[in-house]
Amino acid sequence: MADLRSEFVKVYSVLKEDLLRDPAFEFTDNDRQWVEKMLDYNVPGGKLNRGLSVLDSYKLLIEGRELTDEEVFLASSLGWCIEWLQAYFLVLDDIMDGSHTRRGQPCWFRLPKVGLIATNDGVLLRNHIPRILKQHFRGKPYYVDLLDLFNEVEFQTASGQMIDLITTLEGEKDLLKYTVSLHRRIVQYKTAYYSFYLPVACALLMAGENLDNHTDVKDILVEMGTYFQVQDDYLDCFGDPETIGKIGTDIEDFKCSWLVVKALELCNEDQKKLLNENYGKPDPSNVAKVKALYNELNLQDVFAEYESKSHGRLTAAIGAHPRQSVQAVLKSFLGKIYKRQK
Template sequence: MADNIANGNASMIDTKAVFKRIYYDLKKELLQDPAFDFTDESREWIDKMLDYNVPGGKLNRGLSVVDSYKILKGGRELTSDEVYHACALGWCIEWLQAYFLVLDDIMDNSHTRRGQPCWFRNPKVGLIATNDGIILRNHIPRILKSHFKELPYYVDLLDLFNEVEFQTASGQLLDLITTHEGAKDLSKYTLPVYRRIVQYKTAYYSFYLPVACALLMSGENLDNFVNVKNILVEMGTYFQVQDDFLDCFGDPEFIGKIGTDIEDFKCSWLVVQALERANGAQKAILSENYGKTDSECVAKVKALYKDLSLENVFAEYESASYAKLIGSIEAEPSKEVQEVLKSFLHKIYKRQK
C-alpha cells in the first residue's frame, strides 16, 4: 500500500496531493471488496456516488489527522507507512462526513451541497440516497479492517468511530426536534440547548475525532486526554458560533455560500442571543419573521440583529473565547499537544480575517 508514495519521502510531496491520491487507492479497494459480488451496474453506481460525495469538500478534517500526527511526532519526516495510515484515517473521517451530509440533506430537504445539487436531487437517485448513506457508513469499518486490523490500536479505532458517530447522530436528533419545537415556540431556543446541539452534532467529529486518531496512531491512551477532548469540543462550539455569525454577516463570496439560517428556522447562536436581549416588541418581530423565506422577513430579522448590536456581542464572545482557549491550551503539559491545539485554533480564527 505505502509503495504508492513515491520513494517513501513523504515530506517532499505535497500532503494534499498525497491525500487525494490515497482516496483513489481506497476507492479501488472498496469497489473490489470480496464481501460483495458486484455487478457492473452496482460497481459503476458506487464509483460515481463516492466521487460525488466524498472528496468534494475542503478536506480539512481528514488533512488534520496527517498534520496533527506529524506535530505529535515532533515534526520529523514521516515514513511512507505512517503517511498512508494517517491519510487512510483522515479519509475515514471524510467518509463519515459524506455519510452525514447525504442523509442530512434528505432530512433538511436541501437543494445544493458544495456548489452542486444534493446527491438525492440527482435524476435516478432520489431516496436511493438513503441506502447510499448506509453504504458510505459501512465503508469505514471496511477501510479500518483492511489497513489497521494488525495494529495494536485497531479496536480503539473502532470504538472511537462508533462513539463519535453515535454522538453526532444524537446531536442531529436534538437539532431536528428542537427546530420542530422552535417553529411552534421560539422560546425553546436557549443557549444551553444550542450548546448541546453544537457539541454533539459538530464538535466531536469535526474537532476531537481527527486529533484522537492521531493520538491513537502515536500509541497514546485516549483516557489520558480528557482535557484535550474538552478543549477541542469547546473549540468546536467556538467554530460553530463563528459559522452562525458568518451565515448572516459574512461575505458570501468570501465564505463560499449564501447563508440561510434565518429562512431555515435554525437554532442559531444569533437568534439565541437576540431572544436573550429582545424586548417584547422585538420578540414579536422575530416570531413574525424568523423562519420565513420572504426576503423582506429576512431583512427585518437582520435589521433587528443590528439593532441589538449582535456584531459587537459576537466580537466580545470571540475575544473572550479565544483567550480562554489559549489559556487552557497552554496549561497542557505536552508541547506537541499544545501545538496541535493551537494549529486548530488559529485556522478557525483566521477564517474570517
C-alpha cells in the same frame, strides 16, 4: 514528504479500489459503476479539512520527524474515514432537509436516477469505514480503539442531529425553546465531536496514546468546535458571501442560531414580538426585519466580545497543557478557525 495534501489525495483512489473489490460482496460491473460514481460524487468534493487534520496532527505529535510512507498512508486512510463519515452524514442530512445543492452541485438524491436510493448509499458509506479500518489497521494494537472511537462519535453526531431536527418540527416551531444551553448541546454533539475531536483522537491513537489520558484535549477541542459554530452562525448573517462561499439562510430556516439565542436574551417585549413574527419566514422583507433587529441589538459587538473571551480562554487552556506536541496540534486548530474571517 513535501506536499502532504497531494499524498493525502492519492490515498482516496487506493481506498476506493479496495472497496470496489471487497471480497465480502460479489460485484458486477453495474454495481461497481454505481458505487464508484456515488463515491466520487460525495466523498472527495469538500475542503478535506477534517481528513487533512489527521495527517497534520500526527506530524505535530511526532514532533516534526519526517513521516514514513506507511505513516502517511495510514494517517491519510484515517483522514479519509472521517471524510467518508462526513459524506454519510451529508447525504442523509440533505434528504432530511430537502436540500437542493451541496458543494456547488445538486444533492446526490436530487439526481434523476438516484432519488431515495441515496438512503441506502448513505448506509453503504457508513459501512465502508469499518471495511477500510479492517483492511489497513486490523494488525495494529489500537484497532479496537479506532472502531470504538468511530462508533462513539457517530452516535454523538446522530444524537446532535436528532436534537436539531426535533427542535424545528413543523407546526411546533417555538422560539421560547431556543436557549444558549440548547444551542451548545446541538453544536457539541452535531459538529464538535466529529469535526474537531475525531481527527486529533485518530492521530493520538496512531501515535500510541491512550485516549483516556487525554480528556483535557477532548474538552478543549469540543470548546473549539462550539467557538467555530458560533463564528459560523455569525458569518451566516454578517459574513460576505463572496468570502465565506455561501449565502446564509439560518433566519429563513428557523435555525437555533447563536444570533437568535443572543437576540432573545437581549430583547424587550416589543422586539421579541417582532422576532416571533418574522423569524423562520422565507420572504426577504421578514429576513430584513430580523437583520435590522440584530443590528439594533448590536449583535456584531456582542459577537466580538464573545470571540475575544473564547479565544482568550482557549489560548490559556492550550498554553496550560504540559506537552508541547499536543499544544502545537491545538494551536494549529485554533489558528485555522481564527483566520477564517480575518
